[in-house]
Amino acid sequence: MTPLAIVLLIVLGLVGLAMISLGLPGLWVMAGGILAYGWLTDFRSVGVVMIAIVLAIAFLGEILDNWLGFRFAKRYGGSTRSGWGALLGGLVGAVIGVPVAVIGSVIGAFLGSFIGAALFEYTHSRRTGVAARAGWGALMGRAAAAAVKIALAVVIAIIGVFAALS
Secondary structure, eight states: OOOHHHHHHHHHHHHHHHHHHHTTTTHHHHHHHHHHHHHHHHTTSOOHHHHHHHHHHHHHHHHHHHHHHHHHHHHOOOHHHHHHHHHHHHHHHHHHOOTTTTTTHHHHHHHHHHHHHHHHHHHOOOOOHHHHHHHHHHHHHHHHHHHHHHHHHHHHHHHHHHHHHH
């Protein structure tokens, strides 16, 4: 067990967790931390199965992140079209962001999900009430996705702790 490997595992775990709260791909940074730990320790406690599990968790987090906004927009009365609007709006909002330091992309993703779902639903149903509910659902889906990704990050962190203690 090398001190550098442990420090790198801890730092990348914490950075990844912080990135998730900012709407960035922190699960992948955490997965990279476990891979780096394995490489620095000659893969004595990190095997193929552990790497596959961590990568699967990170991939699942990304799928759920995109799917939940879509699903919640539909659950709140929107059409499939509003789900696509939530997905596209969230992605565009995250990329464009808003001019707020550090959390601009997070705010942009939330606003983009709301606006995308509401706009796409309004072009479909022409009813503002339905469009607003679909937008609200997309916003709730984005919040649920953030919570799910943080929970998955905790699982990856626990896997990293087990790797370090093995």
